[in-house]
Amino acid sequence: MTGPEFRMAKIDVVSPAWLAERFGDPSVVVLDGSYYLPAHGRDADAEYLEAHIPGAIRFDIDAVKDPNSPLPHMLPDPDEFAAAVGAMGISDRHTIVAYDGLGLFAAPRVAWTFRTFGAPRVAVLDGGLPAWRATGLPLERGEPEPRDPATFAARFDESAVADRQAVARALANGTAQVVDARSAARFTGEEQEPRAGMRSGHMPGTRNVHYASLLRDGRLADKASIEAALAAAGVDPSRPILTTCGSGVTAAILVLAIEQTGRPAPALYDGSWAEWGSLGDTPVATGPA
Numbered sequence: 001m002t003g004p005e006f007r008m009a010k011i012d013v014v015s016p017a018w019l020a021e022r023f024g025d026p027s028v029v030v031l032d033g034s035y036y037l038p039a040h041g042r043d044a045d046a047e048y049l050e051a052h053i054p055g056a057i058r059f060d061i062d063a064v065k066d067p068n069s070p071l072p073h074m075l076p077d078p079d080e081f082a083a084a085v086g087a088m089g090i091s092d093r094h095t096i097v098a099y100d101g102l103g104l105f106a107a108p109r110v111a112w113t114f115r116t117f118g119a120p121r122v123a124v125l126d127g128g129l130p131a132w133r134a135t136g137l138p139l140e141r142g143e144p145e146p147r148d149p150a151t152f153a154a155r156f157d158e159s160a161v162a163d164r165q166a167v168a169r170a171l172a173n174g175t176a177q178v179v180d181a182r183s184a185a186r187f188t189g190e191e192q193e194p195r196a197g198m199r200s201g202h203m204p205g206t207r208n209v210h211y212a213s214l215l216r217d218g219r220l221a222d223k224a225s226i227e228a229a230l231a232a233a234g235v236d237p238s239r240p241i242l243t244t245c246g247s248g249v250t251a252a253i254l255v256l257a258i259e260q261t262g263r264p265a266p267a268l269y270d271g272s273w274a275e276w277g278s279l280g281d282t283p284v285a286t287g288p289a
Contacts, residue, residue, distance in 0.1 A: 011111045011256055011265075012123035013220055016135045019097055019125060023054070029094040031059040033110030034101040034129075035073075035249060037194060047101055053132055054140040057088050057147070059098070059110055061249070071274050072247045073109075075161065078154035081117050089147025092119050092154070099125035099132070103218020108252035112268065118155030124256065127219045162242045162267040164275055164282070171205045176240035178203060179233070179266070181211040181250040182273065189286035194246070198277040201286040203244070208289050209233045211250040214257040226257045234289065241266035247274040 022028045032052050034044040048058045064084045066074040076084070090096070096119050098110040107124040115122045125132070133139070162170075170176035180202055185191035187208040189201035202208070213229045214221050221229075230237055237258060243251040248270045259265040276282045 009115055009120045009122065010259060011108070011115055013126045013256070013260060014097060014123045015126055016132045016137055019053070019132075020135075020137050027093070027095055029090050029096055030056040031096060031098045031110055032056045032100070032129075033059045033061065033098045033107050035061055035106035035109070036102075039194065040102075042101070044101065049142060051129075051139040051141060053099065053129070054138055055144050056099075056140075057090070057144070059088075061106065061109060061113070064113075071271055073249070074270055075113065075116065078117060078156045081113075082152045082154040085114075086150050086152045089150050090152060091150035092117075092152045094119075094150075095121040095123070097123045097125055099128040101129045103128045103130050104215055104220060104253065106249055108256040109249045112160070112252040112255055116157050116160040118153065118157065127217075130218055160265070160267055162269045164269070164271055166267070167203065167242055167244065167269050167276070168282075170240075170242055171203060176242050176267075177235055178206040178242045178244060178269075179230075179235055179254055180206045180208050180273075181243060181245035181254050182208070183210050183212075184208060186246070188288055189284075193273070193277060195274060195278075198273065199284050200277075201284040202273075202289075203276060204283050204285040206244070206289065207233045207235050209235060209254060211245070211253040214253060220257060220260060223261050226261055230258070237261060237263045242269055243267070244269040244272045244276075246272055248272045 030053050032048050036042040061073040066076045096114045098107040100107040111122045111124045187202045214226055243254040243266045245251040251268050255265050
């Protein structure tokens with residue numbers, strides 16, 4: 001099944017206090033979705049074993065992915081996703097709460113993934129593990145007790161995902177705005193891409209809203225600040241939007257932020273610049289938007 005009913009399930013933003021109140025609730029599953037770029041110099045798996053929210057399951061976007069794609073952490077097919085998360089003890093009846101070690105970086109991608117595959121109750125922990133620590137809430141070391149396998153009935157929402165052809169059409173005919181979450185220096189081409197073989201610059205006609213402009217100390221900014229950042233970049237949130245970034249991770253922060261303003265969730269270009277920038281026949285522009 002596909003359809004807009006799955007997009008109606010808004011990704012919520014919850015506080016550490018909200019999550020702490022639900023300790024022991026068997027209907028809530030907490031996921032450590034930490035993911036780091038090489039420049040971060042951090043090991044997500046090692047940090048999880050050192051300290052995580054009690055009972056949290058490690059969810060690695062580089063493990064639950066399309067194994068046949070040369071691109072990083074592309075969505076798997078629905079059956080592969082269902083098998084992977086079911087083996088972790090996660091069902092589509094659970095409330096999914098994702099967090100990460102940077103505050104708000106990879107958790108939106110994890111939440112978006114579950115929502116895209118039909119999970120009706122999905123949230124991110126605002127401020128992530130740093131906010132949890134700052135509140136003085138407990139942490140756990142090592143591997144948690146394995147959960148019993150569960151059944152996840154995956155129902156892929158095709159409207160949540162944009163491919164390269166859809167992005168090219170939007171840029172050509174203006175039916176949707178394409179918004180890039182990368183830094184200004186990467187967008188303009190002044191800074192080299194972190195992945196080998198990538199051209200520098202952006203897709204002609206895109207707008208640039210760096211994901212960091214939508215955050216405040218690792219938490220999602222308020223509605224007025226999000227709307228101001230979009231307006232400053234020339235983005236009209238009343239019109240359709242497609243989001244993109246380096247590899248489909250921080251583009252999910254744009255999805256989350258725009259949705260929190262009350263607008264429909266944009267579609268996300270899963271291949272993002274990892275695909276577009278590596279091809280020889282896709283147009284590339286440099287300089288400001």
